[in-house]
Amino acid sequence: MKKWVKIIGILIFLIAVAIFCLQLGSFIAQPLYQAEYIDNRLFYLFNIIIVLSLGISMLLLLSLNKRRITIIVTIGIIMTAINVYLMYESNQGIKNITSVSPSGEEVFAIKSNTYTGEATYYRSYFRILGRPHKELSQVIEKGGPINWLTDDIAVFTYLDKNQHIQQFVGTYGDRQDGRSYYYVGSQIRGNWQGENTRVIANSDGITIMQQGNDHFFDWDHVQQYGTLAIVLSENDQAKWTIALGADFSFDDHTPEPPTGEIILYKAKLKNTEAIALEYIGEAQSMQ
Amino acid sequence: MKKMMIALSSLMLVAMVFLIIVYEGREPLLSPEAKIIKTQQTEVTSDPERQPLKVIETPSETDYSLQNDQLHITHDNGDTWHKVPIEIEHLFAGEYQGNRQELIGGSYEMTEEYTAFLYSEGEDWQYQTIKITYTDDKGKTWKESIVKDEALAMRFRKIDITNDGFWTVIFTFDRTMSQEASAIYLSNDQGENWQSISTPDSTRLVADGGFIDQNTGFISYGTLNPDAPTSLYVTNDQGETWEQSVFNMPNKYEEVFVIAKSPIEKEDHLELIMEQGPNGDYYRNGLIKAKFISKDNGQTWEFVEEVEPENEEMG
Numbered sequence: 056m057k058k059w060v061k062i063i064g065i066l067i068f069l070i071a072v073a074i075f076c077l078q079l080g081s082f083i084a085q086p087l088y089q090a091e092y093i094d095n096r097l098f099y100l101f102n103i104i105i106v107l108s109l110g111i112s113m114l115l116l117l118s119l120n121k122r123r124i125t126i127i128v129t130i131g132i133i134m135t136a137i138n139v140y141l142m143y144e145s146n147q148g149i150k151n152i153t154s155v156s157p158s159g160e161e162v163f164a165i166k167s168n169t170y171t172g173e174a175t176y177y178r179s180y181f182r183i184l185g186r187p188h189k190e191l192s193q194v195i196e197k198g199g200p201i202n203w204l205t206d207d208i209a210v211f212t213y214l215d216k217n218q219h220i221q222q223f224v225g226t227y228g229d230r231q232d233g234r235s236y237y238y239v240g241s242q243i244r245g246n247w248q249g250e251n252t253r254v255i256a257n258s259d260g261i262t263i264m265q266q267g268n269d270h271f272f273d274w275d276h277v278q279q280y281g282t283l284a285i286v287l288s289e290n291d292q293a294k295w296t297i298a299l300g301a302d303f304s305f306d307d308h309t310p311e312p313p314t315g316e317i318i319l320y321k322a323k324l325k326n327t328e329a330i331a332l333e334y335i336g337e338a339q340s341m342q
Numbered sequence: 343m344k345k346m347m348i349a350l351s352s353l354m355l356v357a358m359v360f361l362i363i364v365y366e367g368r369e370p371l372l373s374p375e376a377k378i379i380k381t382q383q384t385e386v387t388s389d390p391e392r393q394p395l396k397v398i399e400t401p402s403e404t405d406y407s408l409q410n411d412q413l414h415i416t417h418d419n420g421d422t423w424h425k426v427p428i429e430i431e432h433l434f435a436g437e438y439q440g441n442r443q444e445l446i447g448g449s450y451e452m453t454e455e456y457t458a459f460l461y462s463e464g465e466d467w468q469y470q471t472i473k474i475t476y477t478d479d480k481g482k483t484w485k486e487s488i489v490k491d492e493a494l495a496m497r498f499r500k501i502d503i504t505n506d507g508f509w510t511v512i513f514t515f516d517r518t519m520s521q522e523a524s525a526i527y528l529s530n531d532q533g534e535n536w537q538s539i540s541t542p543d544s545t546r547l548v549a550d551g552g553f554i555d556q557n558t559g560f561i562s563y564g565t566l567n568p569d570a571p572t573s574l575y576v577t578n579d580q581g582e583t584w585e586q587s588v589f590n591m592p593n594k595y596e597e598v599f600v601i602a603k604s605p606i607e608k609e610d611h612l613e614l615i616m617e618q619g620p621n622g623d624y625y626r627n628g629l630i631k632a633k634f635i636s637k638d639n640g641q642t643w644e645f646v647e648e649v650e651p652e653n654e655e656m657g
Contacts, residue, residue: 068347075354078361089371089465098365102358109351117344134355141362149370168370175373187373235527235537236488282491 064115071108074101084184093164093177093185094151099142106134154201154209155182156227163209163225167195172216176225193221199324205301208283212293212322220322222293226281230299239285240277242305243297243317249332254297254319257338261287263295263319270294286322293322300331312337374465378429395423398444402452404480406445413445415457415481424481432461435470436496437517448500457481458533460489460501460511467495472513474501476533489527489536497522498548505607508556509533514548521545524561526581528553539581546573552604554612556580558639560587562602574602574614576640588642589616589634595645599632605640612636615649 177185207228
């Protein structure tokens, strides 16, 4: 046997053992840390990788007769098929909605129970594990796009059972020192200008001005997510998400205005462009 | 080598089948919210017999009750009650070893105008949201605000409203033996928004703390074997800088009175009570305390007298 074939065979076998240990670890994590795979399908995917790796490493490392090769290949095909079927089946009961941030550091994950309609947002740990964090207030009838407005803000747009568009925002960071809770609404007080769009936030609420249309949302129709984003709603439907850009900074202890951008993102089931806005001055009374 | 590889592979495949069976039959994990809903559903089905509410008195005009696993407040000694919208579990969350018959000292503040409760929510100790729920109309309506999101579980906790309408929350967390971290949060808008300020550079256990006004605050350290009576820190600039207070203690009381309670304001000076601590054995089983006053905003303290527990006005 060639030396490199042996090395590759051993490496593939070690990969199988390592992933198997990971699988065992995930079982320990569930009762101990209330954590499970961030996407239920990962369990089956890892099983498939284990089966294939074991099969390939055996074929590479062992001198086998035809009968044994047939047995190994058959077992491999059966185990792979079982896992593929279970992976498909599992996603029918619990629909996994998952998206990895552009930086690869965060994972946005929602698991939606298709029978009960309950949808749970998961916080990710070590990228592959997740803990249930928050229940979505509405049943997901139809999932829409997940858009990462920054590396730490993901907006999921979906249709609820009343055929209303909703938005849920996963946030993974902070624009201050991370020690205090603050209100996004009070951080963005002022007049903001972007391409054909203006946002005015003052003590009454938020007005979105776009192509001659003004739309006012009072603070009772503004829901905050983490410390990075707010969703503006009207008649139980999400209309816009406003998020603090990655470079946004504001110290409310100083008279200095905020610096950096805020991001405006329309609630639509198809992917739309987010609009970046910059601070242009204090907000005047809107009404 | 060959046999070992075949044996290990077979073992892994058998274990995989077993893991698949377990994985398919597992119970889904619940979010903290879903767990509460599930608990409430269980409670509704087994509704325990309701007991009449028992008044637990406080030094203020507001009293409370923890009967029937629900916090209520009253302003007329129990004739009328207002329900406080906080889960009883959340009021006692964190490091607490009491019997839940009374609220944790410091976890509530009752002034003429406001009644506020400090508590934390969260499924596990590493992921708590520290909140206050408060009323400015004697319990008819309640507001809630977040002091700190994504916090660790609290040990010591104290909410204070100073006479000039300034709100403070002090709490400690991450205790390991006799070391812990502490945090102070201030609100200038009657509890709505909170911001943190720096704390003294000490990781000893916090015994007490509080603010006299929006600039002057204190933190007292050392609940386990306090080694010196001078573990009170004072700030006169809203936490920008902290200094250790100096106590002029008569020799005979040294190593007797060791734990300073948070000071209170009197006409032209500050007063504080110093206790003997859990190991105190000065006469009357360690119950006698010492009164100190300060005329320089808490920087230096002069001993005044011994205080019998029944004559104590504060603490």
